[in-house]
């Protein structure tokens with residue numbers, strides 16, 4: 001029987017790449033999204049999953065709210081049963097604005113999506129993993145969690161918090177055979193970079209030792225490694241083209 005994975009923000013970008021990679025790995029995949037326009041993206045992802053011989057479902061639910069996360073997990077369990085093998089906390093947003101110019105509602109929203117979604121989903125999924133004495137959680141952080149970035153103070157704060165969350169959970173649940181790891185991507189070509197203009201993108205690419213913005217497949221590959229390597233917990237991988245070597 002196929003195992004079950006849940007990916008938040010599975011419609012586009014890194015989420016989509018990880019959904020499809022999980023499908024190739026033989027998982028049924030539950031994905032959520034928030035924007036009305038992304039239902040169609042999820043429909044395409046589901047079609048591709050079914051072509052691979054696995055199944056899935058998608059659900060519109062705001063992952064920044066506890067109720068939204070409950071809705072996702074309830075739908076997953078109703079369709080696929082109560083063994084949840086993998087949780088990927090991926091949903092994330094960026095404000096890309098000087099902190100002193102932000103309204104407090106802007107950063108409250110960002111913290112809700114980037115940090116509370118991971119905490120809520122983990123809180124709701126963990127009892128299933130504890131019961132099964134098995135599970136894998138992969139949290140998507142960022143190189144922004146490891147370094148300072150102008151106009152990203154709110155974003156970097158949440159991504160650093162995700163690393164602390166990951167490490168503590170790894171210690172807390174190791175004796176339940178639940179591994180918790182993180183990925184800190186560098187700059188990867190997805191919609192999250194659409195607020196950055198072409199000149200800035202070129203300047204960024206020129207600063208990267210490998211000379212290019214990354215591809216979402218390398219993040220899917222990192223996720224696969226973390227899921228499959230059963231002696232790895234509490235770490236972060238940082239595929240970033242060499243721009244940061246922590």
Ligand SMILES: NC(=O)c1ccc[n+]([C@@H]2O[C@H](COP(=O)([O-])OP(=O)(O)OC[C@H]3O[C@@H](n4cnc5c(N)ncnc54)[C@H](OP(=O)(O)O)[C@@H]3O)[C@@H](O)[C@H]2O)c1
Nearest residue numbers: 009013014033034035038063091092142187188190191192
């Ligand atoms: N791309 C990069 O360079 C990069 C670098 C480092 C870290 N990351 C991290 O990687 C993750 C994915 O980023 P991405 O580049 O793939 O971004 P993206 O292309 O903008 O996709 C963001 C995803 O998050 C979902 N989402 C946003 N708000 C949500 C909410 N309230 N509830 C549920 N889902 C929500 C979006 O759903 P809709 O489609 O419905 O809007 C979409 O699926 C984020 O955590 C980001 O911080 C990205």
